Amino acid sequence: MALLLPIPALNSSSAIRGLRVPPCPGASFCCGVGLGRRGLVCWVPNAVYTAQTHTHTQSTEQQWKPKSGKREDSAEGDAITILNERIRREQSKREGSGTRTVMESEEADKYIEMVKQQQQRGLEKLRGDAGYKVDPYTLRSGDYVVHKKVGIGRFVGIKLDSASPSFNSASKTDSIEYVFIEYADGMAKLPVKQASRLLYRYNLPNETKRPRTLSKLSDTSVWEKRKTKGKIAIQKMVVDLMELYLHRLKQRRPPYPLTPAMTHFVSQFPYQPTPDQQQAFIDVHKDLTARETPMDRLICGDVGFGKTEVALRAIFCVVSAGKQAMVLAPTIVLAKQHFDVISDRFSIYPDIKVGLLSRFQTKAEKEGHLDMIKKGQLDIIVGTHSLLGSRVVYNNLGLLVVDEEQRFGVKQKEKIASFKTSVDVLTLSATPIPRTLYLALTGFRDVSLISTPPPERVPIKSHLSAYSKEKVLSAIKHELDRGGQVFYVLPRIKGLEEVMDFLEQSFPNVEIAIAHGKQYSKQLEETMENFAQGEIKILICTNIVESGLDIQNANTIIIQDVQQFGLAQLYQLRGRVGRADKEAHAYLFYPEKSLLTDQALERLAALEECCELGQGFQLAEKDMGIRGFGTIFGEQQTGDVGNVGIDLFFEMLFESLSKVDEHRVVSVPYWSVEIDLNINPHLPSEYINYLENPMEIIHEAEKAAEKDIWSLMHYAENLRRQYGKEPHSMEILLKKLYARRMAADLGISKIYASGKMVFMKTSMKKKVFKLITESMASDVYRNSLVFEGDQIKAELLLELPREQLLNWIFQCLAELHASLPALIKY
Numbered sequence: 001m002a003l004l005l006p007i008p009a010l011n012s013s014s015a016i017r018g019l020r021v022p023p024c025p026g027a028s029f030c031c032g033v034g035l036g037r038r039g040l041v042c043w044v045p046n047a048v049y050t051a052q053t054h055t056h057t058q059s060t061e062q063q064w065k066p067k068s069g070k071r072e073d074s075a076e077g078d079a080i081t082i083l084n085e086r087i088r089r090e091q092s093k094r095e096g097s098g099t100r101t102v103m104e105s106e107e108a109d110k111y112i113e114m115v116k117q118q119q120q121r122g123l124e125k126l127r128g129d130a131g132y133k134v135d136p137y138t139l140r141s142g143d144y145v146v147h148k149k150v151g152i153g154r155f156v157g158i159k160l161d162s163a164s165p166s167f168n169s170a171s172k173t174d175s176i177e178y179v180f181i182e183y184a185d186g187m188a189k190l191p192v193k194q195a196s197r198l199l200y201r202y203n204l205p206n207e208t209k210r211p212r213t214l215s216k217l218s219d220t221s222v223w224e225k226r227k228t229k230g231k232i233a234i235q236k237m238v239v240d241l242m243e244l245y246l247h248r249l250k251q252r253r254p255p256y257p258l259t260p261a262m263t264h265f266v267s268q269f270p271y272q273p274t275p276d277q278q279q280a281f282i283d284v285h286k287d288l289t290a291r292e293t294p295m296d297r298l299i300c301g302d303v304g305f306g307k308t309e310v311a312l313r314a315i316f317c318v319v320s321a322g323k324q325a326m327v328l329a330p331t332i333v334l335a336k337q338h339f340d341v342i343s344d345r346f347s348i349y350p351d352i353k354v355g356l357l358s359r360f361q362t363k364a365e366k367e368g369h370l371d372m373i374k375k376g377q378l379d380i381i382v383g384t385h386s387l388l389g390s391r392v393v394y395n396n397l398g399l400l401v402v403d404e405e406q407r408f409g410v411k412q413k414e415k416i417a418s419f420k421t422s423v424d425v426l427t428l429s430a431t432p433i434p435r436t437l438y439l440a441l442t443g444f445r446d447v448s449l450i451s452t453p454p455p456e457r458v459p460i461k462s463h464l465s466a467y468s469k470e471k472v473l474s475a476i477k478h479e480l481d482r483g484g485q486v487f488y489v490l491p492r493i494k495g496l497e498e499v500m501d502f503l504e505q506s507f508p509n510v511e512i513a514i515a516h517g518k519q520y521s522k523q524l525e526e527t528m529e530n531f532a533q534g535e536i537k538i539l540i541c542t543n544i545v546e547s548g549l550d551i552q553n554a555n556t557i558i559i560q561d562v563q564q565f566g567l568a569q570l571y572q573l574r575g576r577v578g579r580a581d582k583e584a585h586a587y588l589f590y591p592e593k594s595l596l597t598d599q600a601l602e603r604l605a606a607l608e609e610c611c612e613l614g615q616g617f618q619l620a621e622k623d624m625g626i627r628g629f630g631t632i633f634g635e636q637q638t639g640d641v642g643n644v645g646i647d648l649f650f651e652m653l654f655e656s657l658s659k660v661d662e663h664r665v666v667s668v669p670y671w672s673v674e675i676d677l678n679i680n681p682h683l684p685s686e687y688i689n690y691l692e693n694p695m696e697i698i699h700e701a702e703k704a705a706e707k708d709i710w711s712l713m714h715y716a717e718n719l720r721r722q723y724g725k726e727p728h729s730m731e732i733l734l735k736k737l738y739a740r741r742m743a744a745d746l747g748i749s750k751i752y753a754s755g756k757m758v759f760m761k762t763s764m765k766k767k768v769f770k771l772i773t774e775s776m777a778s779d780v781y782r783n784s785l786v787f788e789g790d791q792i793k794a795e796l797l798l799e800l801p802r803e804q805l806l807n808w809i810f811q812c813l814a815e816l817h818a819s820l821p822a823l824i825k826y
């Protein structure tokens with residue numbers, strides 16, 4: 001027979017040895033209550049009690065049996081296990097992103113204020129072009145649009161129609177322009193003026209994915225759900241970013257000294273800087289010499305607008321103070337070019353050593369370089385992602401320059417992010433992915449925009465047409481005749497040789513070469529070098545030349561099978577020419593119009609539209625709408641965006657960013673949480689005897705719960721690992737600890753029940769409560785909770801016995817707690 005021991009206050013260890021009361025197996029095993037045909041019923045394993053018999057005195061076969069090592073199967077699905085699994089998942093996600101910061105709320109207040117100020121500055125920069133709503137006149141029939149309140153519809157057209165009295169008090173004969181939108185169950189019309197305030201384009205991350213269903217005018221509940229899902233996902237993203245940002249702000253390094261050497265370095269720049277360049281120089285200089293937190297600045301400038309000099313000056317500032325700088329390029333070709341430019345610019349400073357780490361090097365050369373980096377004998381290290389590997393050990397790294405960050409893989413981006421908390425980071429981008437730009441402008445990253453070209457730059461002439469040999473030959477001839485060089489780009493390695501044969505026949509006396517990423521390193525290096533020197537006149541290549549390559553004498557680029565490139569990629573490729581004051585040409589050839597999909601055509605038309613200098617930004621926006629969203633965002637976000645479309649996603653992201661301080665939950669101390677349920681579980685003596693040191697074990701449970709949910713989870717898992725699944729009364733005890741811990745995390749200071757009502761006194765704001773309930777997975781709990789005054793209230797169907805009430809509270813708190821990742825927790 002099991003002897004039950006009361007543990008009245010959980011922290012009173014003397015109680016364990018003291019009182020003995022009669023067995024009550026029903027109470028220990030009671031695990032549910034509900035309404036049956038015979039009235040209130042309560043379940044225990046192998047038995048059902050009715051309300052009349054619900055006295056918990058019947059005996060039951062089911063009892064706890066000591067079992068070490070393995071958990072009982074039934075434990076797999078129990079509430080504590082499920083909760084623990086969720087906590088573990090959440091934690092590992094956070095550890096992966098390396099962003100968890102614990103911060104005093106006062107300190108957090110200060111930082112949140114900084115974020116807000118920064119956002120304000122960002123907003124000022126955005127000025128006129130803020131907002132993602134669509135101008136209805138730019139829509140084409142068949143385009144998908146999103147109305148914030150109704151959902152996804154298909155744009156039909158704009159037509160004059162008689163004004164409906166509700167929109168216009170004028171007489172019925174007056175006509176105004178309406179936007180007509182088709183929904184699943186009918187057609188809607190919206191005055192154009194109103195439409196431009198309410199409509200967004202429904203672009204999706206993935207071009208092949210089209211909305212399967214249109215929303216219903218008569219039932220917007222499905223749309224509301226999608227919107228809520230999107231909102232929660234965004235909120236989580238904002239919290240993650242916020243944490244990363246706060247983490248960075250917490251880092252400290254002494255500002256770099258102002259030195260006369262810098263003036264000398266600056267004087268070596270052969271050009272008159274453009275005003276935007278000048279501003280970028282000032283911004284970076286301030287970041288480095290006037291701030292104590294590491295820089296995280298993005299330099300956004302169209303292709304060839306002179307971003308490199310900004311990086312060079314930052315490098316000089318850091319290196320002349322005795323620190324190392326690393327320059328990370330997406331391709332080896334570009335790394336080599338950076339190396340050349342840097343070596344050239346720093347050649348008058350013999351003490352500053354520049355090194356290139358590349359796969360072109362022999363093993364011994366590489367080892368030599370790694371050694372020099374470690375010993376601090378190299379001041380500037382240039383290379384590709386291999387610089388991020390664990391084999392590269394820096395002596396005294398101060399600055400990381402990242403060129404075209406979006407071209408790095410997810411893992412590499414994570415590595416780059418991890419640098420941000422310890423060193424200054426300067427990122428250069430010619431295709432500002434809107435998210436980067438957006439966040440930069442709204443508070444999480446600083447940005448300098450270079451939106452004016454160097455003087456005398458001439459826009460590149462784009463010629464889009466079906467492929468023809470004659471056109472290819474005449475384009476090349478034109479360029480060669482004026483002493484220039486030509487890039488000939490194909491999407492695949494296969495086919496390069498064929499083009500080579502054709503061109504060699506047509507231009508027998510011209511030096512032509514092939515370049516692609518799979519070539520032997522030495523060969524590729526030599527080819528690029530010879531092309532840069534002007535010895536090779538025509539370079540037939542893959543998109544290995546895509547970014548950053550700066551060869552001023554190459555002013556014609558021919559791109560074959562243009563439909564196979566991404567828009568941003570094409571823009572980059574086209575930017576390889578026109579980098580001096582000569583007029584440059586880009587010939588974009590597609591095989592045959594009929595072979596192109598609508599999407600491909602749309603993309604090409606966009607490229608043709610963006611022929612003016614400095615239109616890279618608009619293009620990047622368009623490109624994102626059309627394709628490749630997944631490469632910019634993570635998998636998860638790509639899915640989330642699908643709910644509402646990109647434009648509304650951004651709008652919601654922006655809203656969420658600007659309300660960053662409204663979604664804060666302030667936890668309360670663990671010991672201050674009162675749970676007035678009068679539940680004092682009794683541990684069976686068998687179990688007590690089985691535990692090695694019961695008092696210590698109970699004490700540890702309390703300590704773990706007091707610390708945090710993660711410790712409590714560990715505790716519970718260890719307990720089960722060591723002693724098997726606990727008896728029911730121990731489970732109740734654990735649930736009480738969990739409930740108290742979760743309540744503390746949620747800022748709930750008191751939980752009590754009265755009849756069918758459960759009350760949770762809390763300091764959280766109504767907005768936070770709303771967000772939490774919106775993100776709850778279970779309708780049952782969501783629908784039963786209301787927020788009134790300073791309390792969360794729930795009305796149950798019936799008054800529950802105490803243990804079932806605890807179970808209900810445990811589950812409800814677990815649901816609420818699952819929303820914490822979407823909240824700022826200070």
Ligand SMILES: Nc1ncnc2c1ncn2[C@@H]1O[C@H](COP(=O)(O)OP(=O)(O)OP(=O)(O)O)[C@@H](O)[C@H]1O
Pocket residue numbers: 271272273274277301302303304305306307308309429430454455547548549550552575579
């Ligand atoms: N103010 C200026 N006046 C004239 N030429 C300049 C100026 N600034 C830079 N340049 C030259 O313009 C060319 C392009 O500059 P740079 O390579 O810095 O461009 P970028 O913005 O880095 O381009 P990409 O995005 O393609 O890498 C270089 O040859 C550079 O020397």
